Amino acid sequence: xxxxxxxxxxxxxxxxxxxxxxxxxxxxxxxxxxxxxxxxxxxxxxxxxxxxxxxxxxxxxxxxxxxxxxxxxxxxxxxxxxxxxxxxxxxxxxxxxxxxxxxxxxxxxxxxxxxxxxxxxxxxxxxxxxxxxxxxxxxxxxxxxxxxxxxxxxxxxxxxxxxxxxxxxxxxxxxxxxxxxxxxxxxxxxxxxxxxxxxxxxxxxxxxxxxxxxxxxxxxxxxxxxxxxxxxxxxxxxxxxxxxxxxxxxxxxxxxxxxxxxxxxxxxxxxxxxxxxxxxxxxxxxxxxxxxxxxxxxxxxxxxxxxxxxxxxxxxxxxxxxxxxxxxxxxxxxxxxxxxxxxxxxxxxxxxxxxxxxxxxxxxxxxxxxxxxxxxxxxxxxxxxxxxxxxxxxxxxxxxxxxxxxxxxxxxxxxxxxxxxxxxxxxxxxxxxxxxxxxxxxxxxxxxxxxxxxxxxxxxxxxxxxxxxxxxxxxxxxxxxxxxxxxxxxxxxxxxxxxxxxxxxxxxxxxxxxxxxxxxxxxxxxxxxxxxxxxxxxxxxxxxxxxxxxxxxxxxxxxxxxxxxxxxxxxxxxxxxxxxxxxxxxxxxxxxxxxxxxxxxxxx
Numbered sequence: 277x278x279x280x281x282x283x284x285x286x287x288x289x290x291x292x293x294x295x296x297x298x299x300x301x302x303x304x305x306x307x308x309x310x311x312x313x314x315x316x317x318x319x320x321x322x323x324x325x326x327x328x329x330x331x332x333x334x335x336x337x338x339x340x341x342x343x344x345x346x347x348x349x350x351x352x353x354x355x356x357x358x359x360x361x362x363x364x365x366x367x368x369x370x371x372x373x374x375x376x377x378x379x380x381x382x383x384x385x386x387x388x389x390x391x392x393x394x395x396x397x398x399x400x401x402x403x404x405x406x407x408x409x410x411x412x413x414x415x416x417x418x419x420x421x422x423x424x425x426x427x428x429x430x431x432x433x434x435x436x437x438x439x440x441x442x443x444x445x446x447x448x449x450x451x452x453x454x455x456x457x458x459x460x461x462x463x464x465x466x467x468x469x470x471x472x473x474x475x476x477x478x479x480x481x482x483x484x485x486x487x488x489x490x491x492x493x494x495x496x497x498x499x500x501x502x503x504x505x506x507x508x509x510x511x512x513x514x515x516x517x518x519x520x521x522x523x524x525x526x527x528x529x530x531x532x533x534x535x536x537x538x539x540x541x542x543x544x545x546x547x548x549x550x551x552x553x554x555x556x557x558x559x560x561x562x563x564x565x566x567x568x569x570x571x572x573x574x575x576x577x578x579x580x581x582x583x584x585x586x587x588x589x590x591x592x593x594x595x596x597x598x599x600x601x602x603x604x605x606x607x608x609x610x611x612x613x614x615x616x617x618x619x620x621x622x623x624x625x626x627x628x629x630x631x632x633x634x635x636x637x638x639x640x641x642x643x644x645x646x647x648x649x650x651x652x653x654x655x656x657x658x659x660x661x662x663x664x665x666x667x668x669x670x671x672x673x674x675x676x677x678x679x680x681x682x683x684x685x686x687x688x689x690x691x692x693x694x695x696x697x698x699x700x701x702x703x704x705x706x707x708x709x710x711x712x713x714x715x716x717x718x719x720x721x722x723x724x725x726x727x728x729x730x731x732x733x734x735x736x737x738x739x740x741x742x743x744x745x746x747x748x749x750x751x752x753x754x755x756x757x758x759x760x761x762x763x764x765x766x767x768x769x770x771x772x773x774x775x776x777x778x779x780x781x782x783x784x785x786x787x788x789x790x791x792x793x794x795x796x797x798x799x800x801x802x803x804x805x806x807x808x809x810x811x812x813x814x815x816x817x818x819x820x821x822x823x824x825x826x827x828x829x830x831x832x833x834x835x836x837x838x839x840x841x842x843x844x845x846x847x848x849x850x851x852x853x854x855x856x857x858x859x860x861x862x863x864x865x866x867x868x869x870x871x872x873x874x875x876x877x878x879x880x
Contacts, residue, residue: 316387318346318394329353334397337382344382347393354390367393369437370461377428379448379459395459399451403509404444412516415544415551416584421449422510423577424456429506430570433499437461440497442505443483444512484528485518489561492529500563503573507558507566514551515540519559533561546587550580598789602782607775614767621763626756634708634715637729637747640670641713645743648678649735652686660687670747674726677744678733686741698744701728725749788816795823804830 313320318335324345325332335346353359364384371381371393383394403421406413413421425447432439439446439461448457488504491497512518519537522528537559542548554576560566567573644667651659664676664687677698678687685693701716707727708715716728726746733741791808798806804827808820 315346315348315392316385318344320346335394337394343397345395345397347395349391351390360386360389360391363391366461367391373432373435373437373461375428375431377424377456377458378432378461379457398448398457400449400457402445403447403449403513406449407444407512407516413513415514415542415547416581418510418513419551419577419581419584421447421456421513422506423574423581425458425506425509426570426574426577428456428458429499429502430574432458432461433502433570438497438499439502439505440491441483441486442502442509443486444509445483447509484525485512485520487532488563489533490563492532498563499570500566500568503558503567503570504560504563506573507555510558511537511540511555514542544584544587547580547583550576550583554580597786599779599782599786602785603775603779606778607771610771610774611767614770618760618763618767622756622760625759629756633727633749634710636672637715637727637745638710638713638731640667640673640747641729641731641743641745644676644678644745645731645733648687648743649733649740652678652680652733652741653735657687663687664689672747672750673745674748675746679742679744681739681741683742700730700744785816788819792819792823795827799827799830804834 317339318337321334321336323331324334330347330349333346333348334343336343349363367381367384371384374380379398380396381393385392429439441460446458446460448459450457486505486508488501490501508518520528520531520535522531539552540555542551557566644663648660648663651663660678667673667676668689675690676688677685677693679698680686683697685696685698688694701718705716705718706714707717713729713731718726727749729745731743732739733743795806795808806827807824810817810820
């Protein structure tokens with residue numbers, strides 16, 4: 277089973293965009309005029325949600341330097357003294373709960389006669405939002421969520437706190453895709469009292485589909501009511517719909533009180549009965565027939581979860597062909613080794629060719645500079661142009677600029693630049709420096725790499741001008757690419773040869789194993805006359821010989837006891853139970869077989 281059992285809801289959670297924690301205090305947003313700027317010591321940032329009874333804001337606590345969520349009671353409800361006191365009382369009771377699957381409450385207070393709850397700010401999505409997108413969850417995810425909720429409820433119930441409103445909207449799936457959090461403890465009881473007083477209509481009583489029969493009948497509610505609601509929640513996660521549905525509230529309540537929930541079709545054969553039995557017990561009409569504690573429910577969920585995990589482990593340990601595994605392993609080793617070698621050779625060659633190219637450009641530049649120095653001193657433009665034209669017979673040279681000391685072009689095959697000042701390349705394009713020569717690299721529009729060589733022109737020991745030559749690296753890269761292609765072909769051929777050779781050897785070994793396995797199966801059926809014939813002289817032959825020795829030893833035992841009236845098969849079952857077991861069991865039974873071989877004779 278995956279370490280992450282909530283994979284089916286991953287994408288839905290990641291699509292959520294909850295308000296996150298700003299990177300620093302300077303990024304705190306300015307609150308709008310419609311919301312309070314401060315609530316006690318908390319600085320209100322923005323609204324993140326609203327319900328019929330409260331508004332939820334993202335806030336910052338400067339005293340503890342943390343961001344948190346503030347649930348602020350609506351003004352019309354805050355004016356009701358009984359509701360306000362009940363809200364504070366239940367919130368303070370819930371604030372005593374500290375559990376990894378329960379939303380932590382930091383503070384409860386009153387500001388300007390308005391009660392508020394300060395709680396941890398969580399990133400993720402509610403289960404209600406997830407189910408709207410995914411309709412239903414896979415079995416692993418649903419059981420994992422239910423197990424975490426059962427753990428949270430078990431803790432809360434031990435503290436004497438009953439939730440009373442288990443539903444998807446009160447369950448958060450965090451962004452880590454592993455953690456489930458339960459929120460809004462005790463609030464449903466306050467809403468229930470408010471409905472009875474007439475301050476709220478029936479719509480805020482809670483989600484009717486998740487209410488237990490005793491809630492509907494107005495009977496005393498205890499922790500078993502939470503377990504019923506959790507059963508409805510688990511049912512919906514698996515089926516995509518709650519067990520009881522109706523557009524008419526009266527008909528819905530009638531179904532909850534009297535009707536039997538439909539069975540869920542679970543495709544997993546090993547746990548389908550367990551899951552339906554668990555749902556049937558959770559959704560019992562009478563609390564006394566349900567699980568009597570959340571810890572009992574958690575134990576049962578963990579039992580189902582363990583079966584799923586064991587089933588996944590068995591699935592992952594399915595038969596794996598030795599032939600295929602050896603071939604893939606050897607091919608992978610050769611491929612990785614060849615790729616590393618290819619990369620090393622290519623980089624080494626590229627570096628060597630680059631050095632040769634730089635030296636070539638430096639040498640060509642020095643020759644042209646030496647030949648042009650006298651013409652520059654004599655201001656012989658015709659001689660300079662003749663030198664340029666003669667030098668361009670070298671096919672690798674692209675452009676030649678002969679400059680005076682101020683950078684003005686005296687002669688060049690780029691005629692429009694003659695008489696103008698040449699713009700030299702940027703220093704970041706510099707790739708090499710040889711004495712006073714600078715070598716730059718840039719790209720042409722067609723993607724071809726060009727090297728530019730710049731150097732001073734000396735007459736005697738005096739600088740009389742500068743030379744700037746551009747030459748192509750096409751030949752260098754052609755040689756490098758040819759080497760790369762050649763090595764790729766060699767790598768593919770080598771990979772093919774190694775794969776075929778490994779495949780042939782693995783098939784031979786696999787056939788040997790299959791012959792031994794077939795012989796052991798025959799022995800398991802009482803065929804102690806089975807033998808494996810081989811003319812080879814290797815480890816496989818030794819294995820065949822050992823098998824034949826074992827079979828001969830058992831055969832003699834059966835012959836010596838035939839006078840007792842037992843058949844070969846009966847005698848075999850008495851004497852060689854461990855040997856039969858060794859064909860499927862572990863090392864301990866294999867050792868038993870080895871002892872039998874050592875004590876046998878050499879007869880085959």
